[in-house]
Amino acid sequence: MAEVGRAAPVVRTARVVLGRLGGAVFVLWMVATLTFFAIRLIPGDPAEAILGGPGSQTSPEALAAVRAEYGLDQPVFVQYLAQLARLATGDLGRSYSLNQDVAPLLLGQLGGTLLLAVLALAVAWLLALGLATWSTRGGRFAWYLGSGLEIVAAALPHFWLATVLIVLFSVWLGWLPPISTSGVSGLVLPVLTLAVPLAGFLGQIMRESLLTALESPFVLSARARGEGERGVRWVHVIRHASLPAISLSGWAFGSLISGAVVVETIFARPGLGRTLLTAVTVRDVPVVVGAVLIVAVGYILMTLLTDLAQRIADPRLRAR
Amino acid sequence: MHTSGHTQRASRTLTGLVGLVATGILLAGCATAESPEATEPVSGGTLTYASGDAEPTCLDPHVGGNYPQALVSTQYLESLVSRDEDGTIIPWLADSWTESADGLAWDFTLAADVSFTDGTPLDAAAVQANIAHIQDPETGSSTGYLALAKVTGTEAVSTNVVRLVLSEPDSALLESLSQPWLAIESPTALARSQDENCAAPVGTGPFQVEKWVQQESITLVRNKNYSSPPEDAGHTGPAYLDSIVWRFIPDSASRYAALQSGDADVIDNIQPDTIVQAEKSDTIVHLDAPRPGASNRIELNSGRAPFDDPLVREAFIRSANVDDAVTSLFHGTAERSYSALSSAEPLAVSGPDLFDYDPAAASDLLDSAGWTERDSDGYLVKDGERLTVDFPVSTNQSIPAEQSLFEQIQATAKETGFEVVLSPMDLSSWYTALGENDYDAVSAPYTKVGPDVLRILFHSDGIIPAPSGYFANHAQVNDPAIDALLTQAGQVTDAEERAALYADAQNMVLEGFYILPLFDQQNHYLLGTDVVGARALPTVSTPTFYDAWLK
Numbered sequence: 001m002a003e004v005g006r007a008a009p010v011v012r013t014a015r016v017v018l019g020r021l022g023g024a025v026f027v028l029w030m031v032a033t034l035t036f037f038a039i040r041l042i043p044g045d046p047a048e049a050i051l052g053g054p055g056s057q058t059s060p061e062a063l064a065a066v067r068a069e070y071g072l073d074q075p076v077f078v079q080y081l082a083q084l085a086r087l088a089t090g091d092l093g094r095s096y097s098l099n100q101d102v103a104p105l106l107l108g109q110l111g112g113t114l115l116l117a118v119l120a121l122a123v124a125w126l127l128a129l130g131l132a133t134w135s136t137r138g139g140r141f142a143w144y145l146g147s148g149l150e151i152v153a154a155a156l157p158h159f160w161l162a163t164v165l166i167v168l169f170s171v172w173l174g175w176l177p178p179i180s181t182s183g184v185s186g187l188v189l190p191v192l193t194l195a196v197p198l199a200g201f202l203g204q205i206m207r208e209s210l211l212t213a214l215e216s217p218f219v220l221s222a223r224a225r226g227e228g229e230r231g232v233r234w235v236h237v238i239r240h241a242s243l244p245a246i247s248l249s250g251w252a253f254g255s256l257i258s259g260a261v262v263v264e265t266i267f268a269r270p271g272l273g274r275t276l277l278t279a280v281t282v283r284d285v286p287v288v289v290g291a292v293l294i295v296a297v298g299y300i301l302m303t304l305l306t307d308l309a310q311r312i313a314d315p316r317l318r319a320r
Numbered sequence: 321m322h323t324s325g326h327t328q329r330a331s332r333t334l335t336g337l338v339g340l341v342a343t344g345i346l347l348a349g350c351a352t353a354e355s356p357e358a359t360e361p362v363s364g365g366t367l368t369y370a371s372g373d374a375e376p377t378c379l380d381p382h383v384g385g386n387y388p389q390a391l392v393s394t395q396y397l398e399s400l401v402s403r404d405e406d407g408t409i410i411p412w413l414a415d416s417w418t419e420s421a422d423g424l425a426w427d428f429t430l431a432a433d434v435s436f437t438d439g440t441p442l443d444a445a446a447v448q449a450n451i452a453h454i455q456d457p458e459t460g461s462s463t464g465y466l467a468l469a470k471v472t473g474t475e476a477v478s479t480n481v482v483r484l485v486l487s488e489p490d491s492a493l494l495e496s497l498s499q500p501w502l503a504i505e506s507p508t509a510l511a512r513s514q515d516e517n518c519a520a521p522v523g524t525g526p527f528q529v530e531k532w533v534q535q536e537s538i539t540l541v542r543n544k545n546y547s548s549p550p551e552d553a554g555h556t557g558p559a560y561l562d563s564i565v566w567r568f569i570p571d572s573a574s575r576y577a578a579l580q581s582g583d584a585d586v587i588d589n590i591q592p593d594t595i596v597q598a599e600k601s602d603t604i605v606h607l608d609a610p611r612p613g614a615s616n617r618i619e620l621n622s623g624r625a626p627f628d629d630p631l632v633r634e635a636f637i638r639s640a641n642v643d644d645a646v647t648s649l650f651h652g653t654a655e656r657s658y659s660a661l662s663s664a665e666p667l668a669v670s671g672p673d674l675f676d677y678d679p680a681a682a683s684d685l686l687d688s689a690g691w692t693e694r695d696s697d698g699y700l701v702k703d704g705e706r707l708t709v710d711f712p713v714s715t716n717q718s719i720p721a722e723q724s725l726f727e728q729i730q731a732t733a734k735e736t737g738f739e740v741v742l743s744p745m746d747l748s749s750w751y752t753a754l755g756e757n758d759y760d761a762v763s764a765p766y767t768k769v770g771p772d773v774l775r776i777l778f779h780s781d782g783i784i785p786a787p788s789g790y791f792a793n794h795a796q797v798n799d800p801a802i803d804a805l806l807t808q809a810g811q812v813t814d815a816e817e818r819a820a821l822y823a824d825a826q827n828m829v830l831e832g833f834y835i836l837p838l839f840d841q842q843n844h845y846l847l848g849t850d851v852v853g854a855r856a857l858p859t860v861s862t863p864t865f866y867d868a869w870l871k
Contacts, residue, residue, distance in 0.1 A: 099378070
C-alpha cells in the first residue's frame with residue numbers, strides 16, 4: 001500500500017519545478033519593468049541615438065520622423081504597456097540603434113557568450129578542484145599557498161586580469177592574440193580572464209568542504225574497509241565536497257555573464273555582453289530589455305539546473 | 321563629431337597599468353626593431369585597421385552622418401572636391417567648377433571615364449540623385465542635410481556637367497561638398513532599400529565593401545578599375561593593398577596591444593599617455609591630424625547670469641590656468657589654442673594675448689562687476705547668490721584628459737572665488753541640460769570643413785533650439801554686428817574679402833570673451849612602421865589608404 005500524504009519523489013520534484021516556473025514569470029516581468037523604467041526615466045532623447053548617435057548634427061525633420069516611427073512621442077507609460085504587450089507575445093521589438101529585430105540579433109550574439117561562459121565555468125572547476133585537492137594533501141605549506149592563491153584569484157577584477165594577460169601573452173611573449181580571432185587561440189585569454197577569479201571562489205568553498213568531509217565518519221569507515229587514499233578522495237569525498245560548489249555555480253553563471261560585458265569589450269569579442277554595453281550607452285531600450293531578459297532567463301534556468309543537480313548528488317534533498 | 325564615450329570610460333582605468341608595463345616592453349622592442357628601407361611600393365597584403373569608435377549602424381554616411389561613418393567611408397566613397405594641406409579646394413570627382421555672377425548657380429564638370437564599382441557611370445544624373453538622396457527626409461541625413469541648406473535644386477547641364485541652384489550665395493559650398501558625409505554614391509545602389517544600401521554602399525573609391533559582419537569587422541577589397549584619385553594623391557591607378565579589415569576594438573589598451581603584437585596595423589582614438597609611449601617606439605609611427613572646424617573650447621553662456629556680464633566672462637578666463645594643465649595632462653601631445661577655429665583652418669585668427677592666466681586681474685574684474693563678498697566656503701557672493709558656474713560635461717565627447725583639465729580649471733577658478741560645478745553626464749542627458757538652458761559653461765566639439773562653422777556656432781540663429789532641443793550657439797552670442805559679418809562672409813566668395821570678414825567676426829568673438837579656447841580637436845593615429853604611404857585627408861582628417869602599402 002502506498003504511503004498516504006507523501007507524494008512520489010517525481011511528483012514532488014515536478015511540483016518544485018512548477019512553482020519555480022511561476023516564480024520565473026514573475027521575475028521576468030519585474031526585470032522587464034525595472035529595466036524599461038530605469039533606462040527611460042533618465043532624462044535624454046533616444047531619437048538622437050537612433051540618428052547616428054554622438055555628434056551627428058541632427059535635423060529637426062529627421063528627429064520628428066524618428067520619434068513618430070518608434071512611438072517615442074507617446075507618454076512613457078503608454079510606451080511601457082506597448083512594450084509589455086509585445087514582450088508577452090515573445091516579440092522583443094526592433095533595435096533603435098542597429099535597425100534590426102532584437103530577437104535574432106541577440107540570439108546571434110548569445111552563442112559566443114554561452115561558449116565563453118561554459119568554457120570558463122569548466123576551466124574554473126578544473127582549476128578549483130585541482131588546487132583544492134592538492135592543497136588539502138600537500139601539508140601546511142600547500143594549505144597556506146592554496147588558500148592564499150584562492151583569495152588573490154577571487155579578488156582579481158576582470159579588467160585588470162585581462163590587461164595583465166594581454167600584456168604578458170600578446171605583447172610580451174607574442175603567443176596569443178589580444179583581440180578575438182576566428183580560431184581557438186583567440187578564446188584562451190578571454191576564458192582565463194573569466195575562469196581565474198571564479199576558480200578562486202569555487203576553490204575556497206571546495207577546500208573547506210573537502211576538509212570537513214575528510215574528517216567525517218564515513219571517510220573513517222571507508223578507510224577502515226581498506227579503501228586507498230585515492231579511492232577515498234575521488235569516490236567519496238569529492239561528491240560530498242562538490243555540493244556547495246554546485247549550488248554556487250548557478251550564481252557563478254550569472255557572474256560570468258556580467259563578466260562577459262567586460263571581457264567581450266576588452267578582447268573585442270562579439271557577444272551578448274558587448275551588445276548590452278553598447279545598447280546602454282546609446283539608450284537602445286529594446287536591446288537592453290531583451291538582453292537583460294535573456295540573462296534573467298539564463299539565471300533562472302541555471303538555478304533550476306543546480307537545484308536538480310543537487311537533488312541528484314544529494315539523496316537527502318529528494319526526500320524533502 | 322567625436323569618439324564614443326564608453327570606450328574612454330572603460331579604458332581609463334586600464335591605460336595607467338598598461339602604460340607601466342608597456343613602456344618596458346617598448347623599450348625592449350626598440351633594440352631589435354629593424355626597418356629595412358624599401359623604396360618601391362609593393363602591391364598586395366591586407367591592412368588591419370582597429371577603430372576605437374562605435375561601429376556605424378549604417379555604412380552610408382548620407383544616413384545620419386557622424387565621424388565613425390566618415391572614417392570607414394573614406395576608403396570606398398569619394399566627394400566632388402577635396403582640400404589640400406594648404407586648405408585650398410582641389411578637384412576630385414569634379415574636374416572644375418564655375419560660380420555664376422550672382423552666386424546662385426554652380427556648374428561642376430565631372431571627371432571623365434569614372435564608374436562606380438557596380439559599373440554605373442559617374443554623370444550629372446548620378447550627382448543629382450545624391451543631392452536628392454541627402455535632402456530626402458526619408459534618408460534621415462543630418463550632417464549632409466545641414467551642409468546643403470542653401471541648395472534648392474539641381475540641373476543636368478550636359479551628361480558631365482551638373483548645376484547646383486542656390487537660394488543665396490554660399491561661400492562654403494565647396495568646403496561643404498568636400499566632406500565625406502556628402503560623398504557621391506552609385507544612383508543604382510541608392511535606388512535599393514535603405515537597409516541594403518546601409519550594408520554595402522557603392523562608390524568610386526579605391527576600395528569597395530565586400531562584407532560586413534556586424535559587431536565583428538568590415539572587409540574592404542581593392543577596386544581594380546579605380547581611376548579617380550584626388551589631385552594631391554601620391555600615385556594613379558588602383559590601390560596597392562589587396563584589402564582592408566576594419567575592426568572595432570572599444571578598449572584603448574587592447575587596441576594598443578593589438579598594434580604592438582601586430583594584430584592591427586593602424587589604430588585610432590589614441591589617449592595622450594599612449595602617444596607618449598608610442599613615440600619612444602621604433603616600430604610605431606604617430607600621425608597627428610587635428611580635425612577641422614572649431615577648436616575645442618569652453619563656451620560661456622552669455623544668455624544668463626553670471627556670464628551675461630562680460631566682466632565676469634573675462635574674469636573667469638583670467639582665473640583659469642589652462643596652459644599648465646594642458647602641459648601636464650596632455651604630456652605635450654596637444655598644443656594650446658587661442659582661436660575659435662582649428663589650426664587646420666587657414667582662416668583661423670589667434671588671440672594669444674587675450675587669454676592670459678592672471679588671478680589678480682580676475683579679482684579686480686569681479687570687484688568692478690559687484691562680486692565683493694565671500695561666503696564661508698570662500699566663494700564670491702552677490703545679492704545672496706553664489707558665483708556658481710554650472711558645467712555639464714559630456715563623457716561621450718570629452719576624453720579623460722580633457723575632463724581632468726576641467727577639474728584643474730575648477731581648482732584654479734576656485735582660488736578667485738568661482739564655484740565651478742562639473743556634472744559628468746551621458747550624451748542624452750547632456751543634450752537635455754543644454755536644451756533647458758541649464759548651464760553656464762560647456763565644451764562641445766564641432767567638426768566641419770571651413771570657417772562657416774563660425775556661423776553655426778556664433779550667429780544668433782543658432783540660439784533657437786531645434787525641436788530636439790539642440791542648438792549649436794552654446795555661448796548664446798547675440799550680437800547683430802557679428803550676425804551681419806557672418807551672414808556676409810557666408811555669401812562672399814572673393815577670397816580676400818571673405819578672409820577679412822571672418823577675421824573681424826573671430827576678433828569680436830574672442831574679444832567678447834565668449835569662449836575659452838583650449839586646443840585643436842584631437843585626432844591621433846598610430847601606425848606600424850610596416851605601413852608606408854598612409855595619410856590623413858586634409859578635409860576632415862580621416863585616414864586614406866589609397867597610397868598605402870605594406871613592407
